[in-house]
Amino acid sequence: MSDTSPADDEEYAVVLDFLAHGRSDGRGYGDGPLAYAVSTDRFTLYELSLAPDADISILDRVRIRPDFEAGIDRGREVGYDDLSDGARSELDYVIEDVVDDEEQRFVDFYNDAQPISLRLHQLNLLPGIGDKLRDNILDERKRGPFESFADIEDRVDGLHNPREVVVERILEEIREDDLKYQNFVRS
Incomplete structure (x- = not known):
């Protein structure tokens, strides 16, 4: 069964x-x-x-x-x-709506993201997140899971608009078919 x-x-x-x-x-x-x-x-x-x-x-x-x-x-x-062209122009808005409608799913990404290799972490694939910001996120999530995008933004110094960071990465993964690593897009 x-x-x-x-x-x-x-x-x-x-x-x-x-x-x-x-x-x-x-x-x-x-x-x-x-x-x-x-x-x-x-x-x-x-x-x-x-x-x-x-x-x-x-x-x-x-x-x-x-x-x-x-x-x-x-x-x-x-x-x-x-x-x-019409589909391309709607795509950004639809992705934003999906992320808003399923906020906990994407907040959980920040809570659950793991290393890809010894030198690369899933969080580093997000636009604007380098090693220092990644470490800040990892330190804060050790204190307790993030509850919302607002909670992430309040607790992690230097991370502004974590929702938009996720939206940008999803759109990048959709538009670029030759990316080595993908967090969100699967075929």
Whole structure:
């Protein structure tokens, strides 16, 4: 018997752009409606082929795993460069919303981050966090777990806006497909 429930296998994405007539770049224009979306768990980018009568709009939250939401015929993972301009412009806002909606998940990253190697720590992958700031974070979390982004900012000297630091790293991991280490994006 498995220890995971069916809900543990569910994954959702937020629609970044909806193209009623498909791509306009000559690669399948008129093939039917499609949408671009980003998953809220693994931050994977998707191109979703939609049924002609699909009731899906920008910023809708749709199920993508274990099976697609009604109205989505099929989907495939895509890279940042494959997104439409509209999807790219929405991505920053959607990532900010996900981080806000799931604040504890990202606060727990600060609580649980571990060394990657003898010389590199997961915290060092965050923008603006060098060895000194990393050590300050590690010292403060020994005193007790962080409760919120505000708690992190209050307790760690020199770390301003820990929420924005996480958002910036997620976006960097989405945009750059050749990063050696990733904290948040998984395909």
